[in-house]
Amino acid sequence: MKVLVTGATGFIGRRVVSRLREAGFGIRIASRQPQQLAGVDDAVALPNADASDEAFLALMREVTHVVHCAALNNDRNAGEADFQAVNAMLTGRLARAAAARTDGRFIYLSSLRAVVGAGFSGTIDETTPPAPQDAYGRSKREGEIKTLEAFAAAGRAGATALRLPPVYGEGMKGNLRGLTRLAANGLPLPEAALTAVRSLVSQDAVAGAVMHLLTRPTPLRPIYVLSDASPVAVSEIITAFRRGYGRPARLFPMPALPLRLLATLLGRQAPWQALMATQICDPSLLASEGWMPETDTLGRLEELARQAGQNDSGKRPGSAPSP
Numbered sequence: 568m569k570v571l572v573t574g575a576t577g578f579i580g581r582r583v584v585s586r587l588r589e590a591g592f593g594i595r596i597a598s599r600q601p602q603q604l605a606g607v608d609d610a611v612a613l614p615n616a617d618a619s620d621e622a623f624l625a626l627m628r629e630v631t632h633v634v635h636c637a638a639l640n641n642d643r644n645a646g647e648a649d650f651q652a653v654n655a656m657l658t659g660r661l662a663r664a665a666a667a668r669t670d671g672r673f674i675y676l677s678s679l680r681a682v683v684g685a686g687f688s689g690t691i692d693e694t695t696p697p698a699p700q701d702a703y704g705r706s707k708r709e710g711e712i713k714t715l716e717a718f719a720a721a722g723r724a725g726a727t728a729l730r731l732p733p734v735y736g737e738g739m740k741g742n743l744r745g746l747t748r749l750a751a752n753g754l755p756l757p758e759a760a761l762t763a764v765r766s767l768v769s770q771d772a773v774a775g776a777v778m779h780l781l782t783r784p785t786p787l788r789p790i791y792v793l794s795d796a797s798p799v800a801v802s803e804i805i806t807a808f809r810r811g812y813g814r815p816a817r818l819f820p821m822p823a824l825p826l827r828l829l830a831t832l833l834g835r836q837a838p839w840q841a842l843m844a845t846q847i848c849d850p851s852l853l854a855s856e857g858w859m860p861e862t863d864t865l866g867r868l869e870e871l872a873r874q875a876g877q878n879d880s881g882k883r884p885g886s887a888p889s890p
Contacts, residue, residue: 569593574637586774616656627668650706659713666721673726680704685841692849727787736770750808759823761802766794766848794848795861811872
C-alpha cells in the first residue's frame with residue numbers, strides 16, 4: 568500500500584512521512600521544491616497548477632492514498648492569484664487525478680482560516696459557517712470545495728479536509744515562532760495584551776490524525792477540526808516557552824484600555840482585535856471516532872523551548888540563556 572505525500576519536505580509533511588514509514592506504508596514524495604529531493608527514493612516534483620492532466624495522473628501510479636500537505640502559506644509577498652493557484656487550483660487538479668486513479672483516501676490539510684478570520688472570537692467546529700477573511704483563507708476554502716467536488720463528480724467517497732489551528736513542533740513558523748522569540752528575549756510583557764485563549768495542535772497529533780483516517784474502516788466525514796484537548800491563553804504559551812528557556816515569566820499587570828487606545832490612535836485596530844481574539848476549536852468529532860488529541864500542550868511547548876535553548880547553547884559554546 569503506497570501513500571503519495573505532497574509537501575513532504577515541509578514542517579508537517581516531514582512528520583507525516585515519518586509516521587507513515589514507521590507504520591510500514593510505502594511512500595511517494597512530491598514536493599514543489601524538487602531540489603530538496605536529491606537521493607530520496609520514489610520522490611518526484613509536484614506539477615504546477617497548469618500542468619497537463621497526464622502529469623497529475625502519473626503521480627498516482629501504484630498509489631492507494633493521497634495526503635496533500637503542500638500549500639502556499641501566509642506569504643506577505645503573495646497575492647490572491649498566487650494563493651488560488653497553489654491552494655485551490657493545484658489541490659483540485661490533484662484531487663481529480665486521485666479520484667480517477669486511486670481507490671483509497673484523499674486527505675487535504677486545510678486551515679481554520681478557511682472558515683474564520685484572525686479577528687474572530689468564538690468556538691469553531693465542523694458546522695461553523697465558512698467566512699474566510701483574507702486571500703489565504705479564501706484559497707484554502709476553495710481547496711476544500713474542489714477536493715470534495717472532485718470525489719463527488721467521480722461518484723466516490725473518501726475525501727476529507729482537516730482544518731488546523733496553529734501547529735507547533737520542531738521547525739514551527741508563523742505566530743508561534745514569533746512568540747518563541749518574545750519568550751527568548753526575556754523582556755517584560757504586559758499580561759493584559761496576552762489574555763486571548765487559543766487552540767493549538769501538535770505536529771505529532773496532526774500526523775496521528777492522518778494515520779487514523781487512513782486506517783480506520785468506517786467512512787470519512789467531509790470536514791474535521793483538529794486541536795489539542797484544551798485551549799491555552801497566550802500568556803500561558805509565553806510562560807511555558809520561558810520555563811523551557813530557564814527564564815521567569817516576567818508578565819506585569821497593566822489595564823488593557825491604554826493598550827487598546829494606543830492601537831486605535833496608531834490605526835492598528837485590526838491587529839489589536841486579532842491579538843485579543845479567543846479562538847477555541849472543538850475536536851470532539853474526530854475524538855469520538857477514536858483519535859487521541861494531545862493533552863499536555865504547555866508541557867510540549869516548554870520542552871520545545873528547552874530543546875531550542877540547548878541547541879542554541881551548543882552552537883555558541885559558553886553561552887546560556889540568562890534569567
